[in-house]
Amino acid sequence: MTILDRFRIDGQVAVVTGAGRGIGAASALALAEAGAEVVISARTEDQLKETARQVEAVGRQAHLVVADLNEVDQVRGLADAAKAAFGRLDIVVNNVGGTMPRTYLDTSVGFLERAFHFNVSTAHALSTSAVPIMLENDGGSIVNIASVVGKVAGRGYLAYGTAKGALIHYTELAAEDLAPRVRMNAIAVGSIATSALDIVMSNDEMRTGIEQATPLRRLGVTDDIAAxxxxxxxxxxxxxxxxxxxxxxxxxxxxxxxPIPDL
Incomplete structure (x- = not known):
């Protein structure tokens, strides 16, 4: 076995949320290229079909589930969908999430709770549904897509950063509960060139400013995260x-x- 063989996941099955575009689509394709069949889910069917086309082009199967992944019952059902479609489940990528910036005094309790729900509760719903199926075989691996803003401070990111910070510590805590048969890890993602940054991509001055404020002097690409x-x-x-x-x-x-001024 070569070192590259250790990146193969032939015969395994993965669920990837938010897989219609961006990081989710790139992650689903990477897992497929490494040998996995994939269950992909998002709200927009046309986007999922494009991801599925790419997965099938590398010789793997994609099972599409159109769903509102802010609803825990729908995200929970993805684990059963994987077992029904492919007979097992080995890998989960909790990619769905996100929250718009707001000033401190405009961040209501409801807004904060909704951020936590979308970024943490949905990941918990899918993971707790997936683990029993993973344990039917050799265990599995769960990857949570978090954010650098869950680790560092900046104005306007209170709800998003709090939720992603919670997801990071959730990962650390759950890893203890799930060891040794199920592994759980997270990725603290930076600024990635996806549709979420369309306003940045279309503004050369803004993009240059972000690149210069990044030690590696560039935006990330989705394959950085997929790898x-x-x-x-x-x-x-x-x-x-x-x-x-x-x-x-x-x-x-x-x-x-x-551009948030002092109070």
Missing amino acids: AVLYLASPAGSYLTGAVLDVHGGLQQPNMSL
Whole structure:
């Protein structure tokens, strides 16, 4: 066996949320290229069909589930969908999430709770549904897509950063509960060139400012995250659990300063 063989996941089955585009789509394709069949879910069927086309082009199968992944019952059902479609479940990528910036005094209790729900509760719903199915075989691996803003401070990110910080510590705590048969790790993602940053991509001055505020002087690309997902999910990462990989270009503070004045 060569070192590259350790990145193979032939015969395994993965569920990837938010897989219609961006990090989710790239992660699903990476897992497929490494040998997995994939269950992909998002709200938009046309986007899922495009991801499925790419998965099938590398010789793997994709099972599409159109769902509102902010609803815990729908996200929970993805584990059963994997077993029904492919007979097993080995890998989960909790990619769905996100929260818009807001000033401190505009961040209501409800807004904060909704951020936690979308970024943490949904991951918990899918993971707790997946683990019993994983245990029917050799165990499995869960990868949570967190954010650098869950680790560093910046104005406007209170709800998002609190939720992603909670997801990071959730990962560390759950890894203890799930060891040794199920591994759980997270990725602290930086600024990635996806549709979520369309406003940045279309503004040269803004993009240059973000790049200059990043130690590696560039935005990330989705394959930067997909490669980390594959590492954590595959035998190559088999001695990691409760880890948080910092895939953010070296950020020690947010590289997007929001124009929020002092109170």
